[in-house]
Amino acid sequence: MTQIRRATLQDLPGVYRVCLLTGDGGADASAQFRNPDLLGHVFVGPYVVGEPDLALVAADDDGVAGYCLAARDTRAFGAWAEASWWPPLRAAYPRRDDGTRDSEIIDLLFDPPVADGEVVDAYPAHLHIDLLERIRGTGTGRVLIERQLEQLGDAGVRGTHLTVDAANSNAIAFYEHLGWHALGRGDEAVVMGIELR
Secondary structure (H helix, E strand, C coil), X not given: CCEEEECCHHHHHHHHHHHHHCCECCECCHHHCCCCCHHHHHHCHHHHHHCHHHCEEEEECCEEEXXXXXXXXXXXXXXXXXXXXXXXXXXXXXXCCCCCHHHHHHHHHHCCCCCCHHHHHHCCEEEEEEECHHHCCCCHHHHXXXXXXXXXXXXXXXXXXXXXXXXXXXXXXXXXXXXXXXXXXXXXXXXXXXXXX
């Protein structure tokens, strides 16, 4: 049975693992990285630490199997990460240009992804959700999204956005089914949004 609950710092290894095992457009990215923690440092760690009230995990008997993490104010979250999250990671992982996936993600520690300003104006929050294969198709993703949107709405957020791998047609269809719509499409990613009030 899968339980959805608030994440704790003790869940960091589990959410990092889920991030890696879904890091290739929903598929396992383990073979692409020498350091298995790099994706988590960029895409999950700052949310569990910096926005703990919005960090949800789905856990079953085998551990953390999914998460839905959010920032209620994308710009404020970026400022917090710039002051508190990125500096120690930049010190630990100096830039290198060796053509590996590790170096690509290390570059993101120095130049984190930034959402389009017009998107953030209209949809100030953003979220990340990933599920391991074992809980996909069980309704867990829908429940995670619904709970997250309820939390954001209760916090007074008027809209939220997310980014989906352009090749992940199943995820795009899933979000569209839940009422999200495309705000922008590129070769690699689709930005989607939903209004909360």
